Structures are given as C-alpha cells and as structure tokens.
Amino acid sequence: MTLTLHAHPFSSYSWKAMIALYEAETPFESVLLDQATFGAFKALWPIGKFPVLVDDTRGQTVPEASIIIEYLDLHYPGAERLLPEDPDARLDMRLLDRFFDNYVSTPQQKIVADRMRAPQAHDQQGVDDARAMLATSYRWLDDRMATRIWAAADMFSLADCGAGPFLFYADWVQPIDATHPHLKAYLARLRDRPSVKRAIDGARPYRHLFPGGVPDHAD
Structure with a gap:
C-alpha cells in the first residue's frame, strides 16, 4: 500500500485530511506543495486545490478533504471509524x-x-x-x-x-x-x-x- 498526500502543513484543509490519517494511524507519504511541486500537482488535479490523496494500490486519485476521509474510512479504516454506521x-x-x-x-x-x-x-x-x-x-x-x-x-x-x-x-x-x-x-x-x-x-x-x-x- 502506498498512499501519498499532496498537501501543505499550514493549510487548514490539509490538516483535515492529515488528522484522519493520524487518527487511523494509517501510514502515508507526503508531498509538500510549494512553487517547485505545484506544477506537477496541477497536472494531477487541474482544479489546483489541495489536499489530494493518491492511492497507488487502488489506482485512485482522491481530491477534497471530506471525500478523502470517507475514502480512507472505507478502504483503510483505523481501530475507531470516523463515520458512524447509523x-x-x-x-x-x-x-x-x-x-x-x-x-x-x-x-x-x-x-x-x-x-x-x-x-x-x-x-x-x-x-x-x-x-x-x-x-x-x-x-x-x-x-x-x-x-x-x-x-x-x-x-x-x-x-x-x-x-x-x-x-x-x-x-x-x-x-x-x-x-x-x-x-x-x-x-x-x-x-x-x-x-x-x-x-x-x-x-x-x-x-x-x-x-x-x-x-x-x-x-
């Protein structure tokens, strides 16, 4: 499994996805978005908004923090789920x-x-x-x-x-x-x-x- 989060540690929406990954103790790699990496990021997600999660194992690129969290809870859940069953x-x-x-x-x-x-x-x-x-x-x-x-x-x-x-x-x-x-x-x-x-x-x-x-x- 290789999960890569394209994000910036000062970005509030990046935090949102990071907190979910930390809660589940899910291993991931991170790509720091800056002037040097943003061009490649735009090729990955033309909207240019971060974070974006790339799941090499499943061949999925997942934008939007809320959707990333739902994706993680579905495919890489932690001991405690982040979405209720009810x-x-x-x-x-x-x-x-x-x-x-x-x-x-x-x-x-x-x-x-x-x-x-x-x-x-x-x-x-x-x-x-x-x-x-x-x-x-x-x-x-x-x-x-x-x-x-x-x-x-x-x-x-x-x-x-x-x-x-x-x-x-x-x-x-x-x-x-x-x-x-x-x-x-x-x-x-x-x-x-x-x-x-x-x-x-x-x-x-x-x-x-x-x-x-x-x-x-x-x-």
Missing part, C-alpha cells in the same frame, strides 16, 4: 461537516484573504459579513456543544477532523472567548486530541506565513 447519525455528521466548511472556514478565509489584498482592493463589507457569519456560527455551535463532547454522532468523526483546523484558525481572526464557554471548551478538547496536536505542531514552522501575523493569544 444512517441518521451519519446525516448529522455530514451536516456538521458542511457547517464547519461553509460557516466557519469560508468566512475565516474571507477575512484572511482580504488582508492579502492591496489597500485599494479591500472589501470591508465582505469582511464585516464574514465576521457576522462567524459570530452567528459561534453562537449556534456554543448551544450545540453544551450537551456534547464531539460535534456529531457521539464519537470523534469526520466532522471533528474539520472542526479542529477551522476553529483553530477562526479563533485567530475572531477569538472564541468566555461568552462562548461550551465552544471554547470544545476547541480545547480538539487541541488536546493527539491527532490535532500533531497537525498543529507540524504547522508551527510556517506560522510566519499567516497574513497579519499570529495573534498574541495563540500558543
């Missing part, structure tokens, strides 16, 4: 997976991307809308996590693989403070999870790349 629980997990992608990661990335624009190209309305979305998402998640340990299905799942990086970086641009105690506690549990901690530690050498700098409350 159909209703699986729907709940997929809802949370989409929630973290669309309503946490997307507005966080909007705020960060605006920092990279030339001053005359800033989109203040877009940033304000993104911050409002994060505020709404934090409130909804805080209510949900009041009675839960993990995001969905009473187990660490695909949804938590996304929650780890997306909440980690969202907290950098719009801190999750004491007004959201349940969400704050959930983020602390995620950060303590060995698979998430491994992704966090692997990204530390690249923190200087974060637009606007790393906030003072980051550790």
Whole structure:
C-alpha cells in the first residue's frame, strides 16, 4: 500500500485530511506543495486545490478533504471509524461537516484573504459579513456543544477532523472567548486530541506565513 498526500502543513484543509490519517494511524507519504511541486500537482488535479490523496494500490486519485476521509474510512479504516454506521447519525455528521466548511472556514478565509489584498482592493463589507457569519456560527455551535463532547454522532468523526483546523484558525481572526464557554471548551478538547496536536505542531514552522501575523493569544 502506498498512499501519498499532496498537501501543505499550514493549510487548514490539509490538516483535515492529515488528522484522519493520524487518527487511523494509517501510514502515508507526503508531498509538500510549494512553487517547485505545484506544477506537477496541477497536472494531477487541474482544479489546483489541495489536499489530494493518491492511492497507488487502488489506482485512485482522491481530491477534497471530506471525500478523502470517507475514502480512507472505507478502504483503510483505523481501530475507531470516523463515520458512524447509523444512517441518521451519519446525516448529522455530514451536516456538521458542511457547517464547519461553509460557516466557519469560508468566512475565516474571507477575512484572511482580504488582508492579502492591496489597500485599494479591500472589501470591508465582505469582511464585516464574514465576521457576522462567524459570530452567528459561534453562537449556534456554543448551544450545540453544551450537551456534547464531539460535534456529531457521539464519537470523534469526520466532522471533528474539520472542526479542529477551522476553529483553530477562526479563533485567530475572531477569538472564541468566555461568552462562548461550551465552544471554547470544545476547541480545547480538539487541541488536546493527539491527532490535532500533531497537525498543529507540524504547522508551527510556517506560522510566519499567516497574513497579519499570529495573534498574541495563540500558543
């Protein structure tokens, strides 16, 4: 078996797939995406979005972090599965997976991307809308996590693989403070999870790349 993950250790969506691989203790090789390797990567996946998993044994190229995790759970499962067997629980997990992608990661990335624009190209309305979305998402998640340990299905799942990086970086641009105690506690549990901690530690050498700098409350 040869699994190769084309990714970057500072990328939140790369973390999402890495956390699943670490959870399952599945061996894999990694290709660091940079200027030298990106041309070959685009030939592999013309959309140019990472991560992408290549499975030489099965002859499969698998893009998109959520699909990668489902693929791994189907063909290379760990001792604990990342997708529940119960159909209703699986729907709940997929809802949370989409929630973290669309309503946490997307507005966080909007705020960060605006920092990279030339001053005359800033989109203040877009940033304000993104911050409002994060505020709404934090409130909804805080209510949900009041009675839960993990995001969905009473187990660490695909949804938590996304929650780890997306909440980690969202907290950098719009801190999750004491007004959201349940969400704050959930983020602390995620950060303590060995698979998430491994992704966090692997990204530390690249923190200087974060637009606007790393906030003072980051550790």
